[in-house]
Amino acid sequence: MLIKINGEEFNVAEGSTIQDVIEETNAPYTPGSIVCLIKGKKELEKNISKYKIKTTKGFIIIQLDESEEAKPLVDLWKNQYDEFVDLSIRWSTTTEVAIGPVVTDLEPTSDEHKYYEGDVVLSLSGFSNESTHLILLKENTTNVYSVPEHNKGIFAHVIGGKKTLDNLTEDDVITGIEPIIERSVTTDSAAISDLNTVLEENNELYTYISFEFDEESPICVEHLFALVKDGKIKVSYDSESFLGFYELAGLEKPKEHITKRNRGTLTIRNDGVGVGKLFIYRENRVLSPNHTTVGHIVNGMELIDIAKEGEFVTVKSEQERLMLLNKTQAEVKNILSEAGVEHIIDGLEDDDAVIVEQTPKHTIDILKEGKVTTKAIKKEDLCTIKFVDNAPRSVRYFKLLSGLLENPVGQIKIHFAVPGMHIVIFEGDKKAAKGLIPENNPVDKVIRGQIGITNMASKSVGLIGVRFEDNVEFGPTAENFESTNIIGDITSDYDHLEKLKEGVVVYVAESNNES
Helix, strand or coil: CEEEECCEEEECCCCCEHHHHHHHHCCCCCCCCCEEEECCHHHHHCCCCEEEEEECCEEEEEEECCCHHHHHHHHHHHHHHHHHCCCEEEEECCCEEEEEEECCCCCCCCCCEEECCCEEEEEEHHHCHHHEEEEEECCCEEECCCCCCCHHHEEEEEEECHHHHHHCCCCCEEEEEEECCCHHHHCCCEEECCCCCECCCCCEEECCEEEEECCCCHHHHHHHHHHCECCEEECCEECCCEEEECCCCCCCCCCCCCCCECCCEEEEECCCCCCCCEEEECCCECCCCCEEEEEEEEECHHHHHHCCCCCEEEECCCCCCCCCCCCEHHHHHHHHHHHCCEEEEECCCCCCCEEEEEECCCHHHHHHHCEEEEEEECHHHCEEEEECCCCHHHHHHHHHHHCCCCCCCEEEEEEEECCCCCEEEECCCCCCCCCCCCCCCCCCCECCCEEEEECCCCCCCCCEEEECCCECCECCCCCEHHHEEEEEEECCCCHHHHHCCCCCEEEEEECCCCC
């Protein structure tokens, strides 16, 4: 049977499931994501109300008449609109433009009717259905267009491209006609998470979204990349006009490239309430200086139209993120070689050393410069942390402060270290720690290797600490238990941390250790 997957036609066996065709066609898909299932083109187009007519002078947009009287003409248009493609403008006057002819099964009348600017009429020239023309009115007129009996022949109205219409001559050609897909069009499609769903003839399946990024917004594009984890992105909010992705809300981002927020545009809020949030638009919105454009959807708007809060969508970028941190030097050499980027090593050159810094930081800047400088450390010097689940605010604070919210390797700087005290305290940020309520306080004792943060019960709110021996009185930041939030355990060898001095930067990463 014939089906479409991500816009391409495939013949698959009867009774094939979504899982079967994803595997057979190698369609991009990340487990746990939704897919969009549309019954077929006719099912989709029954909801379409706007069409774009492309000409050699530009385009014209028409909106179908929704009246019951016009329905037979609208149905005919939906079945035959592609027959007008590649036809020349038959005639152009101060009153009208005619496109045709095509053959229809309409019956003409000889009645005279009043028409208005913008009306789109099916006219049977010479009272013959073999000479059916599309008439687009440029101004009001009264005429005998030998139209069918339905709605004076009117099936649509021009809503865009009037300048193009006025400029058309008999030398121009219709180069294409395409339905305009809006969110309302996909209301009959379904978000499917059960991959055992059996497909039927003419079903259309969409498994992923892809986007092209805006090269004029390198910092905010990197923010977008950081929101995509394990090949998918989680919807935080859905409305009629946009999807919201709020996982990195609160991270301040600069104003970069500002454009119109058209359907399919991706923006990052750069100022005001909601700074750091990502938006993908289902409908056009007005220009806003508070939104930096980071890209445009290339494939998969069907998924954007149906996704709901809490669901995951598979993402396949036209350009992968060049994030080198927490990879070995050997891995990075291969990645940069494939990308055609020169690799400059600063310091340690061992193949098994772990990258902890890269300059430039952002993918777009690396591609523009064609080179990147990296710094690596020995694997055993990378401090890995297994975070707890019951201190979400404190964990987020740590990741925000260190940079782990956006990057696989972060940095924290030693604020206080005294030999023999078996404790190291790292710099905090009182402003970012504001509102850090008590959570996951120690009960009987603090265990060596645990990381703690001073909460708002103390004036030293925001400090981060580690103890190198158990303690039954004070937490990792030398505060009492009520003022201490435990955020996790160091899973790497941490004895060397006790020997470090104030001002030294420690590189941290989230542990893959599940124990």
